Amino acid sequence: MEQVITAHKLSKKFGDFIATNEITFSVNKGEIFGFLGANGAGKTTAMRMLCGLSIPSSGEATIAGFDIYKQTEEIKKSIGYMSQRFSLYEDLTVRENIRFFGGIYGLSIPQIKLKTEELLGSLGLEKEANKLVSGLPLGWRQKLSFSVAILHNPKLVFLDEPTGGVDPLTRRQFWNMIYEAAAKGLTVFVTTHYMDEAEYCDRISMMVDGKIEAMGTPAALKQQFDAPNMDHVFYQLARGAKRKE
Amino acid sequence: MKVIRFLLEKEFRQIFRNKSILAMILVLPTMQLIILPLAANYEVRNxxxxxxxxxxxxxxxxxxxxxxxxxxxxxxxxxxxxxxxxxxxxxxxxxxxxxxxxxxxxxxxxxxxxxxxxxxxxxxxxxxxxxxxxxxxxxxxxxxxxxxxxxxxxxxGVGGRAELTWSNWFNPTLNYNYFMVPGILAILVTMVGSFLTALNIVKEKEVGTIEQINVTPIKKHHFILGKLLPFMVLGNVVFTVGLLVSYFIYGIVPLGSLWVMYGFIQLYLPAVLGFGLLVSTFCETQQQAMFIMYFFMMVFILMGGLFTPIESMPDWARMVARFNPVSYLIQVMRMVVLKGSSWADIQYQAGIILLFGIVLNAMAILNYRKTN
Incomplete structure (x- = not known):
């Protein structure tokens, strides 16, 4: 099985504070990997290291076979990233955003045109194509952000709380999009606070105070913690956390 | 290089959609040039x-x-x-x-x-x-x-006595406008250019879109160039508006060639825009950027020779003025507008400004981190 992410004792310190403490895990190709944990557990820091936005303090990791210290630019070509904060330009239209991000990932103009029509069709955004993104409802924006993040056919996409503040129906649609993409071989690394979403993942890791405390399929974790659902697994682990917000 | 095209497209779309930027580059220079020379007049009356x-x-x-x-x-x-x-x-x-x-x-x-x-x-x-x-x-x-x-x-006791007569060269009627307007225009080009660039990048940091840019394989110098070029164009627009205002309102026709002025501006803008870029790489919020820019602008303006001649400043202040890009533009503007200086006369200033541009932009590229 091809491993898209491998991390070995990866740590990040900010002064005395150890945000991410020696995490070790790997993610296989085509897998949907859920990265769970309470606020402040160190998820975003870990994700930023894996994206090449932040240099680790110690440990090793490879993304799509590239070294996280030396080959950050190669990594950036093979990944997509959708951040917690809204990541499209609000003062550009839907079409212009697609064109811009396609362009800086090196797509040619005919490719961009083709992709744009394809994407507008599948998202049902034909009517909004020439409207500013600031006027779109949040759920639509998030679906668009995801589509833009995987526009350049990356091997791996990082989603940092992609469905925060989104209504249940749109969340459901969003997860359908994730499934479709994963079925085509895309690896998905996703953080979330919704435990129902955790159930959709192939495998989950649970972070508590900068460490990975549990990892496995949702079914295996429920069994391990003798819990009826993921909510209870989360409570049991998060209750032990010493870091408070 | 293809990437630059997309960056420029995006930047210009955003600029033309932002009404306050358009107001800043058109209304601000016009108003300032109309009001400031009236106030900044050395003649004492009443x-x-x-x-x-x-x-x-x-x-x-x-x-x-x-x-x-x-x-x-x-x-x-x-x-x-x-x-x-x-x-x-x-x-x-x-x-x-x-x-x-x-x-x-x-x-x-x-x-x-x-x-x-x-x-x-x-x-x-x-x-x-x-x-x-x-x-x-x-x-x-x-x-x-x-x-x-x-x-x-x-x-x-009035036998023979020597009497003093004089003539004022280059500005025979000692018209203060001829002296102040080119100087104020120099300040305006500097302010608009450097503020807009600094705030532009810091705004992307605040909104969070810079994260999205930083995870792309974009090259640092492409990104910087994509920010620099649009503001070069805006700087030229401000300069042109300023020249038109000084012609139509003050009747100032530069004695020297417009080519020399525009040529110098093409060297000058990268320098001040590079300064704005450098400031933006240090700041996280638009507030920080505003305060830092404001501090430097005060120094640049007061020590730029607009109001008081640099030659009469103390030694240490003259040293500071040497590192002040604005002082060179003010000098060149006055030389070309009043004296009709040619390219050969302003070579020294042009060389220094070119150096400023290279150093400031190199520092901005070095200090802009996609990874931290």
Whole structure:
């Protein structure tokens, strides 16, 4: 099985504070990997290291076979990233955003045109194509952000709380999009606070105070913690956390 | 390089959609150029003059008339008593007291000699200095008139004497507008250019879109160039608007060639935009960027030779001015507009500014981190 992410004792310190403490895990190709944990557990820091936005303090990791210290630019070509904060330009239209991000990932103009029509069709955004993104409802924006993040056919996409503040129906649609993409071989690394979403993942890791405390399929974790659902697994682990917000 | 095209497209779309930027580059220079030269005028008028006349003679009346007719002085009081007019100075109602002693006319005619006393309120140094100098000049010319009228010039000891005449080169009428407007335009181009660039990148940091850019394989120098070029264009627009305003409102036609001016601006803009970029790489919020830019702008403006000549500053200040890009643009603007200097005359300034541009932009590229 091809491993898209491998991390070995990866740590990040900010002064005395150890945000991410020696995490070790790997993610296989085509897998949907859920990265769970309470606020402040160190998820975003870990994700930023894996994206090449932040240099680790110690440990090793490879993304799509590239070294996280030396080959950050190669990594950036093979990944997509959708951040917690809204990541499209609000003062550009839907079409212009697609064109811009396609362009800086090196797509040619005919490719961009083709992709744009394809994407507008599948998202049902034909009517909004020439409207500013600031006027779109949040759920639509998030679906668009995801589509833009995987526009350049990356091997791996990082989603940092992609469905925060989104209504249940749109969340459901969003997860359908994730499934479709994963079925085509895309690896998905996703953080979330919704435990129902955790159930959709192939495998989950649970972070508590900068460490990975549990990892496995949702079914295996429920069994391990003798819990009826993921909510209870989360409570049991998060209750032990010493870091408070 | 294909990436640059997409960056430019995006940047221009955002600029043209942002009404406040358009207002900033069109309305701001126009307003500033109309208002500032009026305020930044070295000429002092309406100096309040109190006259204490102990003589009440024909000649003393003539002297007062001559002073008030000059247009620089406003007769605010006419008293017999020095103490009274001193209270006027204390109340800020008078800037100068001219005291004409008793026997003024008699002594002038008989002795050919009489002193008058000038008391100056030096709270406002500029007004006091210039007021005193103006009044001195008027008295001198009053003297000449007396010499003509007094029957026996020899009695006054007026044999041969050297007289000073002068002509003002490059600005014969000493029109302050010719001097100030090119300088103010230099400041405007600097302000608009550097502020817009600094705020632009910091805004992307605040909104979070810079994260999205940083996870793309975009090259750092492409990103910086994509920010630099649009603001070069805007800088040229501001400069052109400024030149049009100075032509239509002040009738200023540069003696030198426009090519030289635009050529220099193409070297100058990368330098100030690079400065804005550098500031933006240090700042996380637009507030921080504003304060830092404001600090440097104050230094640049006050030590740029716009209001006070750099040559008369102390040594340390002259050293600072050497590292002030604005001072070179002000120099060049004045040289080209007033003297008609050619490219050969401004080579030195052009070389220095080119160096500024290279160093500042290199620092901005080095300090811009996609990964931290």
């Amino acid at each position: 100096i309040n003059l109190a006259v204490v006349d102990h003589d009440h003679s024909d000649w003393s009346a003539q002297l007062i008339l001559k002073v008030t007719a000059s247009g620089y002085f406003k007769l605010s009081a006419y008293e017999d008593n020095f103490a009274q007019s001193l209270t006027l100075i204390e109340q800020d109602k008078a800037d100068l007291i001219l005291e004409i002693p008793a026997g003024f006319e008699k002594n002038l005619v008989k002795e050919g000699n009489q002193k008058v006393m000038l008391s100056i309120n030096a709270i406002n140094g500029v007004k006091a200095g210039l007021g005193g100098a103006y009044l001195g000049t008027i008295l001198r010319s009053f003297n000449e008139e007396i010499i003509l009228r007094v029957a026996n010039p020899q009695q006054l």
